[in-house]
């Protein structure tokens with residue numbers, strides 16, 4: 001693992017935006033892997049400021065809330081359409097697990113087949129949950145897991161409720177790429193900013209166990225961690 005230590009979130013988002021494009025453009029016929037949430041919106045804003053976008057034709061999302069209306073502002077499909085595709089003027093195809101062709105169990109299988117057919121992804125963006133989740137692979141997820149429907153951890157529901165009008169509206173389940181699915185990408189770009197993520201990152205790096213999802217990825221040959229944390 002290569003660690004890039006940055007002064008703060010803004011510097012980290014800038015470094016991530018530049019490296020994301022460098023890795024995507026090293027293999028422009030391959031899809032990129034996108035993520036959502038507060039950390040990633042900073043990266044997409046930097047790409048927009050810099051006037052950068054990948055030239056690939058396809059992008060795969062990590063996860064999506066189960067059964068959420070694709071037009072809802074809280075759906076990850078909506079978020080990626082707004083903050084990535086439209087904001088950057090990127091006109092390729094977004095593949096979001098659990099949405100469109102990828103609904104239901106046959107859709108999940110198709111999603112895996114599409115990644116296998118179009119991949120490997122040149123670069124996968126990754127964040128980290130305060131409870132150590134990666135995508136929506138909650139603690140205890142099988143290191144060999146594939147794309148599937150999962151129940152969200154209470155900590156995840158509490159953390160992400162801020163994006164919804166009330167905690168009751170926060171979904172209980174999601175569709176997520178599995179840890180083995182994520183591991184297939186040629187490069188992993190993990191971004192961890194803020195003291196509230198420090199316990200989860202420290203655990204994964206210094207005392208990993210089978211309950212630590214990130215431990216499934218730390219031996220990836222091309223993992224870059226960009227962080228403002230002193231770890």
Ligand code: GLP
Pocket residue numbers: 035036037038039040062063126127128129134135136156160
């Ligand atoms: C979310 C997403 C993850 C994301 C992580 C961190 O729930 N499912 O893919 O990377 O949790 O989110 P944030 O950047 O908002 O802290």
